[in-house]
Amino acid sequence: PRSLRGLTVVRANPTVVEELTNENAVLRNEITRKDAIIEGLLETLAASAMSTSLTPSTHATPLTDLCQLSKEACDAVTPMLKAFYEKIADQRHGGSSKLKS
Structure with a gap:
């Protein structure tokens, strides 16, 4: 070298x-x-x-999300439907209450 x-x-x-x-x-x-x-x-x-x-960690599955949404919808609509049918029943029995539009 x-x-x-x-x-x-x-x-x-x-x-x-x-x-x-x-x-x-x-x-x-x-x-x-x-x-x-x-x-x-x-x-x-x-x-x-x-x-x-x-996907938020609070929701486990799409089915869980659907069930929760359905429950919330039912909870929101139930009082309205109940009042509606009570007014219909009241009118059938001679009541004077009118349905609100």
Whole structure:
């Protein structure tokens, strides 16, 4: 080896260069494979985070949501229907109450 300003210059050995080139290719392939795995995991996490952020944690399922909505609708309409039918019954029995439009 000869020296060039403090650096040692070594003649390239074709066998060593080939081994290093092969090892470099193997390492690059491994990095590419692991990058693909990590990218897949990140996409899965992002999709999971998106789906959980779209559905509030207080509601377990769409069926639960539907049942809750139906109950709220019934609770809101029941007093009105009850008053309506009471007025009809009152009129049948000779009452003078009029239905409000």
